[in-house]
Every structure is written in C-alpha cells, then in structure tokens.
Amino acid sequence: MSYGLALIYGVLKIINLANAGFLMLGAYLTWWLFTAYHVHPLLAPLIIVPLFFLGGWALERTLVRRVLGAEPIISLLLLFGVWLVLQNLAYVIWTGDTRSIETAFVDATVALGGLTLSVPRIYVFVMGALVLVALQLFLTRTFLGRAIRATAQDRDAARLVGVDVDRVMGIAFGIGIALAGFGGSLLSLLFSFTPDFGRALSLKSFCIVVLGGLDSIVGVAFGSLALALAEAFGVRYMPASLQNLISFVVLVVVLIALPKGIVGTLRALRRG
C-alpha cells in the first residue's frame, strides 16, 4: 500500500531533479489541493493538473528563470520562499484545522482472497504506478521527454543541438508542479491534512531519492520499495508518532554507509 504512496513521492522528486536541483516543490502543492477537494474528489485532478501545469510554467518564467545563473542554493531558497508563502497563505485562508475528504469512495473496501483492501489505496497505488510508467515512457520515448533530460544534464549542450531550452524548462517545471498537485490530490483521499502536510512528504521523497540514487526512475521505484518495506517493518516496533522518523533514520544510515545510494553502489560494484 505504501508502495503506491512512495511511488508518487518518488515521481515528484524525479521531475524536480530533472530541473537540476529544484527540490522544494512537491511539498507545497500537495496541500493546495484543499480547495479543489471541497469540490469533487476523483475528478479534481482534471482541473488541478492543467491548472498547476500553467502555474508551474508561469512560476518558472517569472521567478525561477532569474536565479538560474546563481548557485543552486539560491533557487532552493527561492522555492523555499514560495513554499513559505503558500503554506502560510493556506493557514490564513483555511486555518490550521485538519481537513479530510469524506465521501463513500474514501471508506469503500473490497474483499479479495481473505483480505479486506481499501479501495482508495488500491486506486492510489494503481494511479501511482500508471503515472510512473507514463513518465518513464514520456522521458525516454518522446522527443520532448528526451529534450527535458538533455536540458537537465547540460543546458548549453542541449541548446547546441537545437533544443529550445527556455520552453523546455518552463514545460518541465510545469509538469513537475502538475505532478505534485496530482500526487497531493491522490493523497488527500487517504489522509486528513493540514497546511503542514507537505513537509513530511518532501522528506520522504528526498529519502527515496537518496536510497535509489539520483538519476533514474528505476532507482526511484527501487527507493520507494525500500522505504515502504522499512516503514512496514517499523510499524510493528515503533509507536505511530515516530513513523516519520523511520525514513529519516534510514536516510542517515544509508548516507553513512553508502554515499551513492543503494542503486549507485550496486552499479559501482557491478562495474568493478
């Protein structure tokens, strides 16, 4: 179950990394879904995805572009500022009260071979997997996808081979934010939320990326699985409130032992 959730976190991270280090995004958008959710849960993404795509694109054109030349920490700070604004705007507009979506769908369960599975979780898992696969196909098979990857690796080289880097950056950013929005939308089906929602998630997605190595979607999938397993394991032994610590502890352990992430280390070992 948490694998599906983890997948989503991982997906958010990958696109952000494709934008060379813009990392805070996933978090702020997930809670933005407050508003759409008071409307219609399952259909909300139809509104959210395009809206957020435009928002992300606009953000890139106006603000992000200006700090591209500076050190990466500057863009981090910028996005952090954006996140602060959004989070506190949410507090101001919707207050810190916990919100959740209450519909029949959310409580639905289905019996499958002796197990009672929650329908929303299955839905989220499936959607998460679909998105991941779609993303992988997009990035590897389409021209635009490859253009994005090229730009992420080397902006100047991409320009030299004819990629319209400005347009690509805007689009990539837009996709990243749209995905974050979509992810948050899905998650709102499963959890109740406050404006603080994004923070724990962004930590987890970061953890997934470190676990899985920074470069590949396969790595992300692997990292998600690893984290999900660790959490499932931890549930048995730790009080619920410490759940979030698990990802952090895993992160610290991995960083001490394997600086390149698990996938990176495996790759290095294979090469010899």
Added chain:
Amino acid sequence: MADPVLEGRGLTKRFGGLVAVNGVDIAVERGEILGLIGPNGAGKSTLFRLIAGVMKPSAGSVAFNGRAITGRSAHDICVAGVAVTHQIVRPFREMSVLDNVMVGAFFGHRPRPRGRARARAAAMEALTVCELADRAGAPARSLTLAGHKRLEIARALATRPEVLLLDEVLAGLNPTETDRTLELVRAIRERGTTIVMVEHNLRAVRGVCSRIAVLVEGRKVVEGDPDAVLTDQRVVDAYLGTAHA
C-alpha cells in the same frame, strides 16, 4: 631511476565500461619537468586526478617520496606536498586575487605561515613569481584567461609543493602568453619544485621538458627524451591517425 620523487604503479581508473587509465606506470625524477602528452581522451587529466587524490584509482598505487599516498584525500596529498592545478580554472570568484592565493598559503604543506601577515607575504611572493602581484587586490573574476591560468598556478604554488602538477596551463593562450607561462614554469623549477605538465602544445613541451611520456587511450606508449619521443612513429600515428592498411 633511483629514488623518484613521485611514482605511480599500475594506475587504473574505470568509469563503468570505460577504462580511462589502464595500468600506467609513471616515475617522476626529482627536479625535472616531465611532459605528459597524448591525444584528447587519452586519460592524462584523469591520471593527474588519481595522483592528486581527487579520484580514487580502481587499481594501482601512488608513492610520494617513497611513501604510499594511494587513496588519501586530496587535502592530505596537498599537505604532503603534491599540488595540482585545474584544467578548467576554478578561482574563488568572490575573493580577490590575493585572497585566493592566501588560501593556498594558509593550508598547504607544513610548516605553514603563522598569522595573516605572514600568509599574506607568502601569497605575495607566489603572486610575484607568477607576475600577478600588481593585480593582487583585484577581484579574481576580473582577470583575463591568461591571468586566470597564472592565478591557478600561483595558488597551487603557495601551498609550497614539492611536486606541481600543471594541467594544460597553456590551453587557450596566444604565443606571447604561452612563452611567458613557459618562463614561469622554468622559474618555478629553478626554485626547486618538480613539475609534471599535461599539454597539447607539442612545441612548447619540447622546449621546456626534460622528458616526455605519451599516453594513448589510457596506456603509456612511450617515454623518454623529447626529440626521440616526438618523432616516434607510434606518437605520430596517435596524433594523426594511422593510415588504413
């Protein structure tokens, strides 16, 4: 050679399926200027990085003054007495030229200057040797390319190295600047520093180096007297490409 100051044995570096440096043996004589040449991609810069500790070798060993330094960190190796310059210059952009060199003076080979005034004096000395003393107060980013290259050298020189690894310090310079830099290299050697230079400018290399080693596709192909090496058929083939049989 008896008692080389720097010796690499069987140095190898693999990146995935690519072998950048393949079992290279290299011995540097004290007080010489050794040239390291080869076509692009031959592994010369990588070899430097292995020696300087910037990268760990996949196999092989490096010894400095008879003591193994393989696998030690870059800062340890600099403190031991081996300094390296960067092919693509990396000045500390927000500092002045003098401050850049002071970093080297403060942190290089021991004994280190105690106190800011002494470090400053040591840095100015390095700058004077490199003919940058008049630009000492200027921001590092205001230098021309030739200036940047000399700053790289001055900074590394300020760490008081016994061996200085110069990575393509002539790249991008016009003939006048090239000659000036070669003079600088000779002057540094006169002061007692052993030098290894990676270069593409074959004429320059012939003029200043006492020996030349040639790397092709990660392997050392030939080594010895500059004139002999540069006319060696293997070297000519490597640079010009062999004719199809």
Added chain:
Amino acid sequence: MASRTAAAAIVLAALVAAPFLAARSEYAIEVLFLIFLYGAMATAWNLLGGFAGQVSFGHAAFLGIGAYATTILISNGVSLWIAVPVSALLPGLFSLLIGVPAFRLRGPYFSIATIGIGEATRLIALNWTSLTGGASGLTLAGAPPMLQQYFAALALLVAAVGVAAWIRVSRFGYALAAVRQDPDAAETLGVATTVVKSQALFLSACILGVAGSIYALHYLFISPDSVFGFSTAVSFVIMPIIGGLGTVTGPLIGAVVYTFIREQLAATLANADLLAFGVLLIAIVVFEPRGILGIADRIRALRKRPAVTVADG
C-alpha cells in the same frame, strides 16, 4: 576599520546604558532583549549558513536541546553555572554526531536533509515524554530578574558577533569562504572541507545552545513546537538573508527587521508574519541576494564613481 570599531563601541555603550535610562519602558527593554537574542541566534546560524555556505533548516534542534537541557537541569536544582555550559556543549556534541552523515551531502541536498534532522529532534522531544514532558512541555519556576536577562542576552550577542568578526579575518575564515565558493578546489589546496564545516557547525550549535538557555529562562515554558519547531528554524535562515548572508552585521540587521515585523504582524493575524517573510525572502533572492547590506552597497556605489572594490561587510 577604526571608525567602524568606534561606532560599534558607541552603540554598545548605549545599549549597556539603555535599561537604566529607559527603566520605565518595560516594553522597550523586552524588545531590545529579543533583538539581542534573535541577533545572537541569527549570527550563530550565519557561521555555517553564510560563512561556510551550508544552509541548514534544522538549527532549531540546537536551540531546543539547549533550552531543554537548561530547564531540566535547573528544575533538578543544578546551578546555573553548570546548566549553561552543559546547554552549550550538548548541542555541540550532537552537531558533531549529525555532521558526519549530513556533510556527505552537497548544497540543496544537505539543506533538505537538515529539515529532516530538525523534524526528527522535534519528534524525539515529543515522544520522549519521560524526559521532556512531551507535548505539554516543561515549565520553570522563576525567572532571573529582567536586568540580568537583558545583559545575558547582550553578552551572548557580543560574544557571537565577536566570534563572527574574528573568524572573518582569520585563517579559519578563509577556509570557510573557500569551502563555500568551491569545496573541490579548496580540497586541492589543502583545506579539509569536512573538518572545517564541522567546526563551523559546532560553534553555531554551541551558541544556539546558550541562546536556548536564555530563551528557557525568559519564557519559563518550552515545548517541542516552540523550540524545535520549523518556524523557529526558518527564522534563523530568514534573518541573515534579510540583512546580508555571510556578513558580520547582516544577521543583526535581519534580527531587527524580524523582530519589528513579528511584533507588528503576529498580533493581527496568525501566520501573517511567516507569510510576509516568505514574500520578503522571494523578493530578496530574486532582486538582491545580498540582502539589506547588498542594497546599501549598491546605493553607495551609485553615489560615487564605480571603482574596483573587494566585497566587504
């Protein structure tokens, strides 16, 4: 330089005299106290964040450890003279422990990891109820007289600024600047970057620990959310950025602005202050990353003929 030291001395003298001159205005004393405290915290953070260039969003952990250490020790009858040094050392030791894995990460990745560190310490404090009282927090019986607190905060500020000023022109300062601008090049010049970063972290953690002590003795109530909270950690980042990242006086200026905005806005609407800071942060990052001091530099440069100057502050 001399004129600057003279100016600083005058300001210091004024601040020392202030509580006696303005004895009636408790509010003014309180505000000054807060400025001193925030200023010290911002300066401490700036050692790692501004000088060494490692932006941490988790420094609240050190404040919290210091605050809890003091509260717990004093509640158990330990003298202030022991409690404060312990409150300084404990976060320092913790920082060394955390630094080892954290410094394996570079730039933005390090920063994100620090969010986790801050969050983790908050969760630990929240759950280790036997030690920390959990969510209900801990209280202290009585506060030292305000005058004492005022001078303690001022002393801490002077110490912090003193350390920062000394570092700026010392060998250590050169190492930090090198690490900030190009850690790999620094390594090849003999700078042990991880050691240098750890030293900066240790110093900032210790200063924050003492700040935590002063905080606890002032508010007499601490809870995981107040001292380990994310908004606290965020304030440490915002203050130096507003004033001038990586400078000696920047964090102070930022502390003044921060205190001012906070006092004005927090009363009106909860979270409005953080909102304002978010906007301010965006504006600064986009238009003048060097903060208020950067703006001042620009104004000064416009006034006279542009000359080649080495950045200073």
